Amino acid sequence: MDPMPSVLPDGEPVPEDGALPASALVGAGERPLGFYLHVPYCATRCGYCDFNTYTATELRSSGGVLASRDNYAGTLAEEVRLARKVLGDDPRPVRTVFVGGGTPTLLAAADLVRMLAAVREEFGLAEDAEVTTEANPESVDPAYLAELRAGGFNRISFGMQSARQHVLKVLDRTHTPGRPEACVAEARAAGFDHVNLDLIYGTPGESDDDWRASLDAALGAGPDHISAYALIVEEGTGLARRIRRGEVPMTDDDAHADRYLIADEMLSAAGFDWYEVSNWSTTEAGRCLHNELYWRGADWWGAGPGAHSHVGGVRWWNVKHPGAYAGALAAGRSPGAGRELLSEEDRRVERILLELRLREGCPVELLKPGGRAAAERAVADGLLEPQAYAGRGRAVLTLRGRLLADAVVRDLVD
Incomplete structure (x- = not known):
């Protein structure tokens, strides 16, 4: 779960310096603080994806060197420094960092480590901080994972989605079946404490047996956390257009319910406990603490194009396009597009x-x-x-x- 809707809400303007109302930091010491770092780049666009992401072709067509991923880590670090100014003398060390996308691992491992280092330098990390990145199975190898681990990452989440090739094809996923499972072993060898596999159920054309095979493959890989999400077909996506044209069938609610029950039965039998409707872990330590910050209404700063933040009842969101985002920071302005004060x-x-x-x-x-x-x-x-x-x-x-x-x-x- 990351705070990255594709359509930004309306709201009041964000001050150019990003300043928050004084009330936002009242009682802050009693709330944990997390950082979400958004990487808006993908090699290709998955047919079901509605997140704020861009392929290289899309960025080239929009023009502007500011949208380049080559200098993205430095740009995002500028927003982390802005966060330090906005939060002032807030003494809280950061409890969680979550790098999401897009595909964060399209960037060099050194870039992800540089982004994490900016958070560490400006705020400090709690002694037991959870530091996660999402990863595409085809965009990492043992050396990449070892560099991430050495740089301070201790949790990784691989997008597996399915073990069946025909299901992956409908989703426009490009990885090879079996590669996510191999990634779990590589992450363990690199020293990662916690490893998650993301699964999606309810893809058009998926059967109950397909779903059981995906769960079997995920469990066999040995992660300590599994997320299983029902496919939501968002308007404007390629998959929505294919369903509308009758090329693939829409999965009904009963099938979604059946798949959920299969997941809970198989995961529970394998020693996983549910702790959130779509998330299971083998231990309490294996839970995704960063997502728990969201679910419990804690404070987090979302850095990156389109990222959402929440501090003390103030919620705001950044401009969506990487070029506009980088341009605002280069001009010394907050990249915030709008905000709301929650009653x-x-x-x-x-x-x-x-x-x-x-x-x-x-x-x-x-x-x-x-x-x-x-x-x-x-x-x-x-x-x-x-x-x-x-x-x-x-x-x-x-x-x-x-x-x-x-x-x-x-x-x-x-």
Whole structure:
């Protein structure tokens, strides 16, 4: 999970120096601080992808040396230095760093290490900081992974998606089946403490047996974390156009539910525990702490084109195009495109939306009378755990509730 929607919302202007309201840092010492570093480059565009990414051809057609990935690490480091100015004497060391994309590993390993070094130099890293990068299986080798590990990365997430070639073809994924599993072994040999594999289920043309084969392959590789996401077909993507033309079928909701149940059964049997609706790990230490910052409403600075940030109830987002992003920083301006100040009600609703997805659930005290009545109905309908609701005052999803999580949330925020 990274904060990179392709369409930016409306909002009020961001000050040229990026300054935050004084209220944003009230109580900051009680909240962890993370950094998301966005790398907006991809070798090719996957048919299902709706993220803010650019291929080399797209950047050439838009013109401008500022959009080049060759000097991107230095440009992003400028935003990290801006963050230090904006956050002032905030003493918090950074608890998590997550490099996402795009395809971060299209950059040289030295560039990713340089970006991390900027965070370390400006803020310092917590002693037990989690430092993750996403990686395309075809864009790394043992030497690349060893350089990342030596540079301070201790967690890596490989985009596997599927073990079936025909499924990968529909997704426009270019890696060879079997390569993600080999990457897990290479990452372990390089000394990575934690390794994740990302899977997608519900691709048009995928069968239950295809999905079981993908899970078998992922489990056989030996990661300590697996993410399994239902394919969402976003408007404007190549896959959406293919479905509209009738070239591939749309997967229905029942198939998505069946695949989720298969995933939970197989992962649980292999010693993985769910801790968020789409995420399983073998140990508590194997959880993605950076994503937990998002789900728990902590503070994070998102650096890079289109990246979103949140500090103390202030949310803002950067300009999308790499050229415009680099141009703003070169001119000494914040690359922020807009921001919003969240009200107490906004923050209450967001806590329910996000925390309900966690195994610990959300506190019942966040619910208004209508939401509490809905929670009681959900308990009766087998969507919320009755013991947690009655004993600890928390709304915790059952397995059936996880299948209907979006509907449950809509009722609880009433």
